Amino acid sequence: MKIQIINGPNLNLLGVREPGIYGKSSFESYLPGLQARYPEVQLHYYQSNIEGELIDKMQEVGFSFDGIVLNAGAYTHTSIALLDCIRSLPCPVVEVHISNVHGREEFRHRSLISAGCKGVIAGFGLDSYRLAVEAILNGVSEP
Numbered sequence: 001m002k003i004q005i006i007n008g009p010n011l012n013l014l015g016v017r018e019p020g021i022y023g024k025s026s027f028e029s030y031l032p033g034l035q036a037r038y039p040e041v042q043l044h045y046y047q048s049n050i051e052g053e054l055i056d057k058m059q060e061v062g063f064s065f066d067g068i069v070l071n072a073g074a075y076t077h078t079s080i081a082l083l084d085c086i087r088s089l090p091c092p093v094v095e096v097h098i099s100n101v102h103g104r105e106e107f108r109h110r111s112l113i114s115a116g117c118k119g120v121i122a123g124f125g126l127d128s129y130r131l132a133v134e135a136i137l138n139g140v141s142e143p
């Protein structure tokens with residue numbers, strides 16, 4: 001079982017960036033605990049601030065991995081290119097947000113990528129990633 005976690009722009013600054021919203025932990029310090037929790041799963045991690053690099057990574061893994069956990073950051077609200085990419089892939093993509101985007105500014109309420117995703121998890125802090133992994137393991141790939 002292989003699952004790819006992908007973080008988009010500014011998520012390399014987790015722990016430093018607006019800690020009141022995104023928490024005090026970096027993703028690098030959160031990830032080992034998540035990997036230890038699922039020893040049967042190869043949990044890969046990738047982060048980029050660049051839209052095209054997120055697409056390259058999804059195209060690279062999306063035909064062979066069992067699922068993608070995607071926090072596209074602000075590209076969530078702007079990127080038709082990410083939506084088209086998600087729709088091109090056979091593997092399920094779960095959209096994740098650390099914060100509850102629906103309780104924040106109105107421009108965060110709209111996601112351009114949700115329509116291509118199997119589901120959306122938002123608002124549970126870094127635990128949102130675990131919930132997304134659970135969703136993939138629970139057979140989110142089934143129609």
Ligand code: DQA
Pocket residue numbers: 009010011071072073074075076096097098099100101108
């Ligand atoms: C985010 C929410 C987005 O609106 C924001 O642009 C982010 C992070 C989240 O994880 O809560 O960068 O995706």
